[in-house]
Every structure is written in C-alpha cells, then in structure tokens.
Amino acid sequence: MTGLRSYGDPCGIARALDLVGERWALLIVRELLLGPKRFTDLRDGLAGASPNVLSQRLRELEGGGVVRRHKEGAPTYELTDWGRELHPLLVQLGRWGARSPARPAGPLSVDALMIALEATFVADEATGLCAMYELRLGEARLSIAVDGATIAIARGAPRRPDAVIATDPATLRAVVFGDQKLADAPVELQGDKRLARAFFRLFARPRPGHQSAPAG
Structure with missing residues (x-):
C-alpha cells in the first residue's frame, strides 16, 4: 500500500x-x-x-x-x-453510469460488453426461459446461462450450448441495444435458432438522465 x-x-x-x-x-x-x-x-x-x-x-x-x-x-x-x-x-455502477447523457463513441472491450449485458438484463423478458448460450466474438468464447430471473456469464465455451451466436463485439452491442436489426446484422445463429433470437430480447437500453433503469 x-x-x-x-x-x-x-x-x-x-x-x-x-x-x-x-x-x-x-x-x-x-x-x-x-x-x-x-x-x-x-x-x-x-x-x-x-x-x-x-x-x-x-x-x-x-x-x-x-x-x-x-x-x-x-x-x-x-x-x-x-x-x-x-x-x-460494478454491475450496479454500470447500470447507473449507463444512464448518463454522455455516451463516448469508443468501442467496448469484450469484458465490458459482458458487464453491460448483466447490467441491462431484464428478468421479466426471461420468464420461463432456461438456456445455455455460447457467444463467439472473434477469438473470444463466452458462456451465458439464462435461467428465469438470472443470468450468469463466464469466460470459455460451454460443453453443450443450446444455441450459438457468432459475430463481433461491435455488432452484438449494436443489435442488443437497438442500433441495428438482427435481420440486417452479420450474426450467425446455430443450434436452437428460436432460443438464439430470444437472447436479443433479454436486454434493455438504459434511459438517460435520472429515470429508473430496467430491473435486472
């Protein structure tokens, strides 16, 4: 010290x-x-x-x-x-900070993007959903387990994913937060495509200012 x-x-x-x-x-x-x-x-x-x-x-x-x-x-x-x-x-701090009206134009690191997903996860959208996702973001492999009201993210590919989503970090960020439509984005879906498409509905873009962010 x-x-x-x-x-x-x-x-x-x-x-x-x-x-x-x-x-x-x-x-x-x-x-x-x-x-x-x-x-x-x-x-x-x-x-x-x-x-x-x-x-x-x-x-x-x-x-x-x-x-x-x-x-x-x-x-x-x-x-x-x-x-x-x-x-x-840090998830809560990210949820709070994402409501700032200032939004720098720089990219998010893969890890920062995963924390953003945790911070904007909307439990109500995941009601009844139980799925293991594999994210392939360039060379990065991540496991995302969604079980009703919870989401857990870990580095590394899961052994038996229900669905695989392959893209790049910038595209994932754009689709998840509403800047680009999934149908128009360079995203490859494998496995259960219904579950894969459901993934993109699990997150909400925080509102700027002092309004309440979605519960997660």
Missing part, C-alpha cells in the same frame, strides 16, 4: 476508494471479473492505459489484496475472493 494516496477518512466508502479509486483501477477489476488475464490481455482491454500506469495499478491492487499475480509461466492476474465481491457493485 506504500505510495497510495488516502482520504484519511474512516468511512468505508473512503477506505474502498483508497483501494480502487485511482484512475484505471476499477476498469482493471472489470477486465478480471470473468477470470484471469495476462498483462497483454489487460492492455488490449484497456487501450487507453499506458503499460507503466497499468503496471503501477496492478501493483497497488495486489498490495491492497484485491488482485493476485501468478508467476508460473506467463504471469497472469486474477481477482482475490475479496476482489470478486466487487462484481455486483
């Missing part, structure tokens, strides 16, 4: 910000929510962070007990059990 700035405030919020309030820190956590990553993979997901800044934040998060580093082979980083407790907090 040496070198970290502190608010010097005993409030739990201030103490949390002492650990993860520096620039890029929470986005590093976001990139690790679905599992471990190498340094180069983190750089790909956080293109605006310089290698030096990324290394510094990783050291700080490791020193604070949020991230651990495995040194065997190519070093990888993963969240500790305590760090993983940030998952629902």
Whole structure:
C-alpha cells in the first residue's frame, strides 16, 4: 500500500476508494471479473492505459489484496475472493453510469460488453426461459446461462450450448441495444435458432438522465 494516496477518512466508502479509486483501477477489476488475464490481455482491454500506469495499478491492487499475480509461466492476474465481491457493485455502477447523457463513441472491450449485458438484463423478458448460450466474438468464447430471473456469464465455451451466436463485439452491442436489426446484422445463429433470437430480447437500453433503469 506504500505510495497510495488516502482520504484519511474512516468511512468505508473512503477506505474502498483508497483501494480502487485511482484512475484505471476499477476498469482493471472489470477486465478480471470473468477470470484471469495476462498483462497483454489487460492492455488490449484497456487501450487507453499506458503499460507503466497499468503496471503501477496492478501493483497497488495486489498490495491492497484485491488482485493476485501468478508467476508460473506467463504471469497472469486474477481477482482475490475479496476482489470478486466487487462484481455486483460494478454491475450496479454500470447500470447507473449507463444512464448518463454522455455516451463516448469508443468501442467496448469484450469484458465490458459482458458487464453491460448483466447490467441491462431484464428478468421479466426471461420468464420461463432456461438456456445455455455460447457467444463467439472473434477469438473470444463466452458462456451465458439464462435461467428465469438470472443470468450468469463466464469466460470459455460451454460443453453443450443450446444455441450459438457468432459475430463481433461491435455488432452484438449494436443489435442488443437497438442500433441495428438482427435481420440486417452479420450474426450467425446455430443450434436452437428460436432460443438464439430470444437472447436479443433479454436486454434493455438504459434511459438517460435520472429515470429508473430496467430491473435486472
């Protein structure tokens, strides 16, 4: 923890910000929510962070007990059990932040897109639905399990998906959030196509301003 700035405030919020309030820190956590990553993979997901800044934040998060580093082979980083407790907090923060009227034009990383899906999942649209989806986004493979009111996303392909959706991250984002129609998009559906099409109805685009976002 040496070198970290502190608010010097005993409030739990201030103490949390002492650990993860520096620039890029929470986005590093976001990139690790679905599992471990190498340094180069983190750089790909956080293109605006310089290698030096990324290394510094990783050291700080490791020193604070949020991230651990495995040194065997190519070093990888993963969240500790305590760090993983940030998952629902980041989903809620993403749900809140998505209602901001400012919408930067940059792309979302695959991991950021998955958190956006969690944040905009509409449980009412999934009533009676139980399905395992495989997302193929370029080289990335992800498992998405939908069971009624819940959604669970993990890195890696499921063993027996009910439906497979293959596209690129930008197209998935555009179709899910209503900027492009599925019928006009370069999306390949395999397996149970009815379930595959149902996937795109499970998410809502958050409304800007102070209006309530969909329940998830």
